[in-house]
Amino acid sequence: MRNVSCLGFQAVGMAAGIKKNRAKDLGLIYSETPAAVAGVFTRNAVQAAPVTISRERVASGMCQAVIVNSGNANCCTGERGLSDAREMARIVAESLKIHEAGVCVSSTGVIGEPLPMDVVRCAVPRAVAGLRPDGIMDFAEAIMTTDRTPKVVEARGLASGKAFHIVGVAKGAGMIRPDMATMLCFVLTDAAVAADLLQEILREVNEETFNCITIDGDTSTNDTVLVLASGRGGAIVHAPEDRPAFRQALLDVMGRLSRMVVTDGEGVTKTVDIHVRGARTRAEARTVADTIGHSCLVKTALFGEDANWGRIIAAAGRSGVPIDPGTIQIDFDDVRMVQNGVGCGKAVEAEATRVLKTPAFTITVDLGMGSADARIVTSDLSLDYVRINADYRS
Amino acid sequence: MRNVSCLGFQAVGMAAGIKKNRAKDLGLIYSETPAAVAGVFTRNAVQAAPVTISRERVASGMCQAVIVNSGNANCCTGERGLSDAREMARIVAESLKIHEAGVCVSSTGVIGEPLPMDVVRCAVPRAVAGLRPDGIMDFAEAIMTTDRTPKVVEARGLASGKAFHIVGVAKGAGMIRPDMATMLCFVLTDAAVAADLLQEILREVNEETFNCITIDGDTSTNDTVLVLASGRGGAIVHAPEDRPAFRQALLDVMGRLSRMVVTDGEGVTKTVDIHVRGARTRAEARTVADTIGHSCLVKTALFGEDANWGRIIAAAGRSGVPIDPGTIQIDFDDVRMVQNGVGCGKAVEAEATRVLKTPAFTITVDLGMGSADARIVTSDLSLDYVRINADYRS
Numbered sequence: 001m002r003n004v005s006c007l008g009f010q011a012v013g014m015a016a017g018i019k020k021n022r023a024k025d026l027g028l029i030y031s032e033t034p035a036a037v038a039g040v041f042t043r044n045a046v047q048a049a050p051v052t053i054s055r056e057r058v059a060s061g062m063c064q065a066v067i068v069n070s071g072n073a074n075c076c077t078g079e080r081g082l083s084d085a086r087e088m089a090r091i092v093a094e095s096l097k098i099h100e101a102g103v104c105v106s107s108t109g110v111i112g113e114p115l116p117m118d119v120v121r122c123a124v125p126r127a128v129a130g131l132r133p134d135g136i137m138d139f140a141e142a143i144m145t146t147d148r149t150p151k152v153v154e155a156r157g158l159a160s161g162k163a164f165h166i167v168g169v170a171k172g173a174g175m176i177r178p179d180m181a182t183m184l185c186f187v188l189t190d191a192a193v194a195a196d197l198l199q200e201i202l203r204e205v206n207e208e209t210f211n212c213i214t215i216d217g218d219t220s221t222n223d224t225v226l227v228l229a230s231g232r233g234g235a236i237v238h239a240p241e242d243r244p245a246f247r248q249a250l251l252d253v254m255g256r257l258s259r260m261v262v263t264d265g266e267g268v269t270k271t272v273d274i275h276v277r278g279a280r281t282r283a284e285a286r287t288v289a290d291t292i293g294h295s296c297l298v299k300t301a302l303f304g305e306d307a308n309w310g311r312i313i314a315a316a317g318r319s320g321v322p323i324d325p326g327t328i329q330i331d332f333d334d335v336r337m338v339q340n341g342v343g344c345g346k347a348v349e350a351e352a353t354r355v356l357k358t359p360a361f362t363i364t365v366d367l368g369m370g371s372a373d374a375r376i377v378t379s380d381l382s383l384d385y386v387r388i389n390a391d392y393r394s
Numbered sequence: 395m396r397n398v399s400c401l402g403f404q405a406v407g408m409a410a411g412i413k414k415n416r417a418k419d420l421g422l423i424y425s426e427t428p429a430a431v432a433g434v435f436t437r438n439a440v441q442a443a444p445v446t447i448s449r450e451r452v453a454s455g456m457c458q459a460v461i462v463n464s465g466n467a468n469c470c471t472g473e474r475g476l477s478d479a480r481e482m483a484r485i486v487a488e489s490l491k492i493h494e495a496g497v498c499v500s501s502t503g504v505i506g507e508p509l510p511m512d513v514v515r516c517a518v519p520r521a522v523a524g525l526r527p528d529g530i531m532d533f534a535e536a537i538m539t540t541d542r543t544p545k546v547v548e549a550r551g552l553a554s555g556k557a558f559h560i561v562g563v564a565k566g567a568g569m570i571r572p573d574m575a576t577m578l579c580f581v582l583t584d585a586a587v588a589a590d591l592l593q594e595i596l597r598e599v600n601e602e603t604f605n606c607i608t609i610d611g612d613t614s615t616n617d618t619v620l621v622l623a624s625g626r627g628g629a630i631v632h633a634p635e636d637r638p639a640f641r642q643a644l645l646d647v648m649g650r651l652s653r654m655v656v657t658d659g660e661g662v663t664k665t666v667d668i669h670v671r672g673a674r675t676r677a678e679a680r681t682v683a684d685t686i687g688h689s690c691l692v693k694t695a696l697f698g699e700d701a702n703w704g705r706i707i708a709a710a711g712r713s714g715v716p717i718d719p720g721t722i723q724i725d726f727d728d729v730r731m732v733q734n735g736v737g738c739g740k741a742v743e744a745e746a747t748r749v750l751k752t753p754a755f756t757i758t759v760d761l762g763m764g765s766a767d768a769r770i771v772t773s774d775l776s777l778d779y780v781r782i783n784a785d786y787r788s
Binding site: 043044045046047073075076077078110111112113296297300301303304306308309310311313314316317318319321322323324325338340341342343381382383385386387389390391 | 437438439440441467469470471472504505506507690691694695697698700702703704705707708710711712713715716717718719732734735736737775776777779780781783784785
């Protein structure tokens with residue numbers, strides 16, 4: 001993975017001095033030619049300054065560079081925050097000799113502190129000088145906060161009879177909840193895709209990937225997913241018959257990245273699919289899955305490797321969906337724990353505990369009311385989650 | 395508090411052998427004469443067998459005994475659970491020589507395991523033999539699960555020119571969320587109050603007390619609040635002018651008990667009032683308060699004594715209420731942390747940290763949009779909460 005690259009793009013990641021621990025904290029992606037861009041952003045009513053700027057710039061459909069810092073969210077920083085975000089883009093544009101409106105900005109880290117602009121001003125020219133086609137892994141490291149590992153994924157496909165390549169990078173380990181894009185994610189492709197088509201596909205794929213994961217039910221003020229298409233690879237995604245291949249490859253990249261975000265979540269020891277089936281509607285299935293996936297009691301039981309299905313059925317019961325306990329089945333992978341709302345007894349507990357001791361498994365809840373289903377990916381709630389978040393700023 | 399009693403009532407608490415650790419696990423309240431009764435119950439779609447039975451019996455407006463066990467919730471136990479709950483009431487009625495329809499039943503503990511009825515059959519006659527006017531504190535101990543302390547509160551007032559007395563007992567330390575009565579609570583009074591008036595006052599007071607607390611956002615399948623009025627004290631609550639004094643005394647008892655439930659919550663080290671004001675409507679204020687009070691990130695920051703107001707504003711932003719970050723003020727007790735959506739700087743952090751180091755304080759969030767307000771009581775999310783809930787059944 002060290003030498004991952006995507007035709008038409010250069011990247012860099014460096015330690016600028018924004019984080020106190022001298023880790024990498026400034027990343028830059030540069031498209032050698034103006035790229036088509038699509039983006040989805042946090043739905044939180046409180047939005048960071050860089051989100052406001054990037055949202056405007058994505059609307060134009062064109063982007064040539066993305067500057068990202070970690071260690072500071074530049075959020076709740078008022079007018080100064082907006083002018084700092086704009087200046088960050090302007091410095092990048094000047095150093096790269098490109099148009100300022102073609103620079104998107106992202107920040108991630110602590111809320112409520114001003115960006116150290118002297119550090120940024122000093123670092124950007126050095127970042128530009130360090131741009132390399134194989135700098136994507138350094139970029140992935142530079143956008144990390146409490147992440148334990150950088151997250152980079154690739155996929156390839158065919159469109160218009162030519163090969164295309166997609167590279168995706170993400171960060172995110174807390175403040176994760178299914179509500180629009182819940183972290184930072186940057187996807188590069190060498191295919192040619194018009195901005196409005198790219199936006200349409202991104203929205204669809206995002207619903208099935210980053211909008212289906214949860215760690216702690218909190219949403220960030222800085223969430224951003226950007227997709228940049230350089231068109232340098234020769235493949236063109238335009239004809240209706242080319243759409244499915246590109247959509248599938250993007251789904252593959254964003255699906256794997258979103259699952260990596262959960263697995264690498266703060267203090268996470270278990271990655272668990274909650275699959276609710278037998279619902280009357282997809283929306284009701286999703287509501288039940290969300291309520292189970294967010295329950296502190298379910299999540300602590302997962303951490304404790306305790307097959308405490310009573311907490312799962314209690315969470316389903318409080319979801320607001322009018323379920324009938326008498327028709328519920330619950331399986332841990334292929335182990336049936338609950339049949340018609342009643343436990344299957346001590347005999348199956350040992351088998352269920354064997355499933356719970358694995359790092360990833362599926363809990364299937366069949367409501368027995370219809371044929372709709374929904375699936376989300378959740379995590380356990382561990383001692384380390386509390387430790388990490390009690391000490392985050394200190 | 396050892397000798398607390400309420401005229402017309404006897405109580406007992408004993409170790410029957412339902413819990414594995416030989417702690418008290420069976421409690422009985424007996425009204426020497428048939429008492430007026432009112433009750434509110436869990437709104438969870440999954441309801442324990444004893445809730446189904448007690449709900450029927452409260453509808454009659456009359457009750458003469460309440461039998462409660464801890465260590466087993468008798469929930470998701472199917473037809474057997476219902477017949478066990480009915481048998482529990484019948485044995486009590488036979489031992490006390492009262493009508494079976496006058497016996498309410500409550501259970502609390504692990505979901506999904508059948509009640510050990512042989513233990514119950516053997517213990518009930520001994521419980522009846524142990525009834526005493528001053529047995530309320532033993533009763534309070536017998537209904538505890540993960541509670542660290544028994545919870546008993548008294549209040550006195552005047553109605554129809556005569557003194558009345560209210561004694562309330564509660565248990566609950568997890569699965570606590572504002573949605574109907576979220577634990578077990580039994581209130582006794584020597585006043586005479588008609589059942590329908592008692593029910594009306596209980597509903598109002600419950601909205602302001604047990605429906606305004608949260609620990610972990612999960613609701614139980616067994617939640618029950620019962621109020622029994624013996625009328626033995628001579629005071630009569632009937633005339634409109636007597637209603638406020640009784641309502642106020644009940645509010646006092648249930649308000650103090652609900653706050654005790656949070657303070658004694660699983661792993662709780664901080665009891666925090668979230669007061670949202672300046673909202674357009676009370677419902678919107680409540681939604682913002684609930685979202686802040688349930689946020690894992692806010693609650694871990696409270697545990698870490700970290701004045702991380704960014705998490706508070708981010709939670710408010712994702713609540714679904716269309717807030718304007720630019721008009722938000724946040725105070726920790728009397729320390730202003732945020733003015734018009736921007737932090738007040740490092741200078742006030744030391745003062746805020748001083749507030750956070752106390753065991754109880756108020757976070758006031760002024761949305762600056764109107765004049766409505768709402769208040770809930772929440773707790774921190776600690777390492778011990780995770781430890782207790784990861785190991786609950788083992």
